[in-house]
Amino acid sequence: MTEVQQTRLTVLYVDDEEMACKYFARAAGSEYEVLLAGSADEAVATLRAEGARIAVLVTDFRMPGRDGGDLLRQVAQDYPQIVRILVTAYADKDMLLQTVNTGEVFRILEKPLSVADVRDVLGRAAERHRERALRQQRLMAIDETLAFLAHELNTPLAAIANFARGIESRVAGEFSAQRQGEIGQAAGAMRDNAQYCLAVLSSFLQSVRSTAGSAPPRPERGVDVSAGVLVSSLLDTYPFTGEQRGWVQVEMHGDFPVQTLPNCVALVLSSVMSNALRALGNIAAPSLRFVVVAQPHQEIRICDNGPGIPPEVMDRLLVDPVTTHASAGGSGLGMIFCNRVMQSFGGAIRIASASGAGTTVTLDFPNTRNRMHRSDR
Numbered sequence: 515m516t517e518v519q520q521t522r523l524t525v526l527y528v529d530d531e532e533m534a535c536k537y538f539a540r541a542a543g544s545e546y547e548v549l550l551a552g553s554a555d556e557a558v559a560t561l562r563a564e565g566a567r568i569a570v571l572v573t574d575f576r577m578p579g580r581d582g583g584d585l586l587r588q589v590a591q592d593y594p595q596i597v598r599i600l601v602t603a604y605a606d607k608d609m610l611l612q613t614v615n616t617g618e619v620f621r622i623l624e625k626p627l628s629v630a631d632v633r634d635v636l637g638r639a640a641e642r643h644r645e646r647a648l649r650q651q652r653l654m655a656i657d658e659t660l661a662f663l664a665h666e667l668n669t670p671l672a673a674i675a676n677f678a679r680g681i682e683s684r685v686a687g688e689f690s691a692q693r694q695g696e697i698g699q700a701a702g703a704m705r706d707n708a709q710y711c712l713a714v715l716s717s718f719l720q721s722v723r724s725t726a727g728s729a730p731p732r733p734e735r736g737v738d739v740s741a742g743v744l745v746s747s748l749l750d751t752y753p754f755t756g757e758q759r760g761w762v763q764v765e766m767h768g769d770f771p772v773q774t775l776p777n778c779v780a781l782v783l784s785s786v787m788s789n790a791l792r793a794l795g796n797i798a799a800p801s802l803r804f805v806v807v808a809q810p811h812q813e814i815r816i817c818d819n820g821p822g823i824p825p826e827v828m829d830r831l832l833v834d835p836v837t838t839h840a841s842a843g844g845s846g847l848g849m850i851f852c853n854r855v856m857q858s859f860g861g862a863i864r865i866a867s868a869s870g871a872g873t874t875v876t877l878d879f880p881n882t883r884n885r886m887h888r889s890d891r
Contacts, residue, residue, distance in 0.1 A: 522547045523640050524564070528557040528573035528585065529601070534627075538572070541632040546570075546640075554580035558588065565593050569643040570636065572623070575602040586619055595646055597639040599623060674704060739776040741806045741814050741879075742769040748783050758791055761800045768808025772879065774859035779877070782852040782863075786816045786875045789849075793820035793873070812879040823867040831865060 524547045527538045535550045542548050549564065551557035554577060561568065571589055575582040586598050603625035620642060621635050745764060772779050787802070794800035797820055805815040823831065831849050853863050860880035867873035 523569040523643065524549060524567050525570045525572060525636065526551060526557060526560060526564075526568050528552075528554065528571070528577070528582065530574065530577045534574070534625075538627065538632065541627060541629045542636060543633065545633075546636060553577060554582070554585040557585055561589070561593060565596070568593070568596055570597045570599065570639045572599040572601060572636075574625075575600055595643075597643045597646075599635060599639060601625060601627070739772050740769045741772055741812070742766055744772060744776060744780050744783060745804045745806060745814070748780060748787065752784065752787065754791075761791070761794060762787075762802045762804070765803060765805045767806060769806060770808045770812045770879065775855060778855045778858075782855050782877065783814070783816070785849075785852055786877075790816060790818040790820065790873065790875075794818055797821075812881065814877045814879075815874055816877075817872065817874045819872040822869045822871050822873055823865070824869055828865065828867060 522545065525542060526549045527535060527542075528551045529535050529538070530552050532552070535552070539548045539550065549560055549568070551560050554573070557571070557573065571586075571593075573582040573585050582600055582602075586600065589596055589598055597620045599621050600619045601623045620639055623631060623635055749759070749762060749764070783804075790802050794802060799819075801819045803815075803817045805817065807813050807815070849863075856863050856877060862878040864876040864878065865873065866876070
């Protein structure tokens, strides 16, 4: 079994002194991947090529040509997700105050650098980067999920509103005045509620997008959200109880990018795992495996050794609201939603189960170009 590996954060260090660059790389230690640049222009070239994966920029202030302050301003404009740190050996109070007050720098390091200071500041910067990334990911998840829900609900809600309007127009010649009033009132309420739901969806989606800026949040260009990353993120954030986390193992047979609706796919994974954990509650030796497969078909399998799904439920699971957990509040709509998510971008869900023999839920993904395999990393 191979757990999904976490990648190191990438730090770009900019200094025209070669020895300073080598010292910083040693001071950062093996915890970070360090890229080096000897000038602001060289740093910009590196950012253009590697900006999507750079988490922290550390730059000297005094350098030939463009200084560190100018570089920080450009990075703040073009790469706002990067945490920025300034290194200086000069007591230039006005420069420092201007840089800090304009929000262009997270911390200031004074030369000569010490290993302890470098590692302390990088640790704080890494935490800030994770906070920013998590916030952006949450905004993207809300935006993507709401957009999907709006797409799914818009047509049926509009149909309900039109149907209600048609009922109102037809009752006048067919029923008594009292009955007309009752039916008309019910139809009007139906129409108003459908239109209200449409308005709420639209308003909430616009509110989320406004929070993140004028445009919907999007992943950084060049960054693929892979199946392995989705599984890893789920296991890092899921609210496991008791010994549940110990039940879960991950097998990686290659990896592949999830290029469409990755946050909705994350919801699908969470829903399927939640069902599996609930089914394993009374099993003596519970086991749940995520299996990521890149070849010959891209898929994620969630396998458990639970009691299985009765045949009468299996036949209707992806099309009708049926559930074996009604007493715990289950509605049976979760798997229908999961199926609709996968179908919306050309994927599918397959379920294999038998009473007493466990369950395997397979998420099938459409073939995409540039498949990413473990050997490519």
